Amino acid sequence: MVVRCGPELVAPEGVEAQTCVLTQGGGVWARAYYRNATGEELRPVLSLMGPGGRTVELHCAPATDDEPGICETPRVPSPAVPRPATAVAEFVGAGPVDEAPLLLRAGSERAPDARG
16 A cells, blocks of 8 residues: 655644545545544545546545544545545535635645656
């Protein structure tokens, strides 16, 4: 298995997160590790972006307490020739979707360019 993770980030509001892209056996998926120390409900959204504009987006279970959590997209087929895929997790606060504040955006490490 190949795992590429971005940095562990902490927002001033108390959200902590790290986002990774995992590949194994012809499949690729995204995983976000997070912790919500805000005391309020968060709405995490995890996106896996692959070549050709292909995207898988998952609305994770709301994060409501200070316990560490994991959110993971389904595995999708990965081409035989590896192409870069990236993942982004966004943590949005409470309130109407159009008005809810974005508290943290955490991205995976960029894959090396397949062209060398």
